[in-house]
Amino acid sequence: MTSCQFKYYRHFNILRTSTNRLYYVFAAYIDEDPGDTDKAIADLKYVTNYNGFLEVFDYHDIDGDGKENKDDAYPYDPLAQ
Numbered sequence: 001m002t003s004c005q006f007k008y009y010r011h012f013n014i015l016r017t018s019t020n021r022l023y024y025v026f027a028a029y030i031d032e033d034p035g036d037t038d039k040a041i042a043d044l045k046y047v048t049n050y051n052g053f054l055e056v057f058d059y060h061d062i063d064g065d066g067k068e069n070k071d072d073a074y075p076y077d078p079l080a081q
């Protein structure tokens with residue numbers, strides 16, 4: 001007997017990449033009768049999905065205006081410094 005009542009699976013599909021972004025769809029599935037081995041997605045119950053992107057950026061200059069956050073009076077506004 002296992003202590004887990006359900007087993008939750010996350011499936012990450014990369015849709016597209018650019019020079020600074022990675023676009024994805026993230027899907028979730030559940031196994032309502034888990035055993036000791038993982039199951040194929042086709043044997044799981046679909047729960048939900050959502051999409052989004054991850055972006056690479058310079059965290060020293062969050063708004064990208066060329067002025068570092070520590071010296072920027074408006075670090076979230078690229079039109080003001």
Ligand SMILES: [Ca+2]
Nearest residue numbers: 061065067072
């Ligand atoms: Ca800045």
